[in-house]
Amino acid sequence: MSLAHLDTRPATVTPITRSEQPAAESTSAHLRAVPTGTEARGFVLYVGIDEDKAAADGTDLSEIVAQLRALAAKLSPSSETYAAVALAPRGAGGRDVDVVRLALQDPAALAKHRHTPDDEDRARDGVVIDLSRKRVLLDNNAANLTYKEFELLQYLVLREGKTIDRAELIASLWSADDSDIPNERTIDVHVRRLRAKLGDYEDIVRTVRGAGYRFDRHADVSVQHTSTPSPDLF
Known part of the structure; x- marks a missing residue:
């Protein structure tokens, strides 16, 4: 799906919670996804859901964040977590998760957004x-x-x-x-x-x-x- 229709005005990233704990030394085996000379220091999980959808599911954004943080702490007590809400212009088109990735400056999403589709691409989308x-x-x-x-x-x-x-x-x-x-x-x-x-x-x-x-x-x-x-x- 082309994301060219998404509003690219600067989106605000608002921190909503942070938990810091002492970092543990990495004991994991070499990860194939990590290039030589680097090490994995964590990961990012983009969650695309607006307040209306969360309410329709019987929850809210704060509760989802709290549950994910609790799960991370349970699986790895030494992990550190940081959560933020991605704000985008009301009515911005596209899937919620794609809007979130753009708002949080995900490199892959930005590269895809900058791509100008040719006539054949537009005909398919x-x-x-x-x-x-x-x-x-x-x-x-x-x-x-x-x-x-x-x-x-x-x-x-x-x-x-x-x-x-x-x-x-x-x-x-x-x-x-x-x-x-x-x-x-x-x-x-x-x-x-x-x-x-x-x-x-x-x-x-x-x-x-x-x-x-x-x-x-x-x-x-x-x-x-x-x-x-x-x-x-x-």
Whole structure:
């Protein structure tokens, strides 16, 4: 996926916790990934998740940090940890983890971001939501959406930028005759399955904490409408 659409304004890195303990002498065997003449002094784990997604999962960023620090201390009491929150402009496109890597100046992410894709690259990248043919293309590959998953995506797409609550989605997309009508908790499962099938572009369906879901169009998203107005469009 091309990251050229990401906002590259300076992102702020805000320390949120730090724990320092005496470093232990390294007794590990030679690591093949470490070039000759150097030694491994630690590692970086980039975690891509925004506050809304964390809340939808029943947690928050501070709790995730605390649990990861506790695990590191359990596995290696002599380890030192440092955690930071990566802040990026609201609405920056791309996967959360890619935004985090850019914000924290990860060399590999920066190198990829600086790459200017040629015409062939641009033709492969992006999402095409074809409402007339009832299909979604991800980098020119058809996404294997079920009928109900496409209906759910279409409902959000036709109300682009508007947050739709769970009750409205259920009432609009399921009839009384359906045998699998979800409730306001299980509708989240349907959304989660849809986002999983969107792969790298899952964040076009955003979770709005305490409110519902919203379709956010990015620069690499194209919506092809039908030739006549959809009866679902208001």
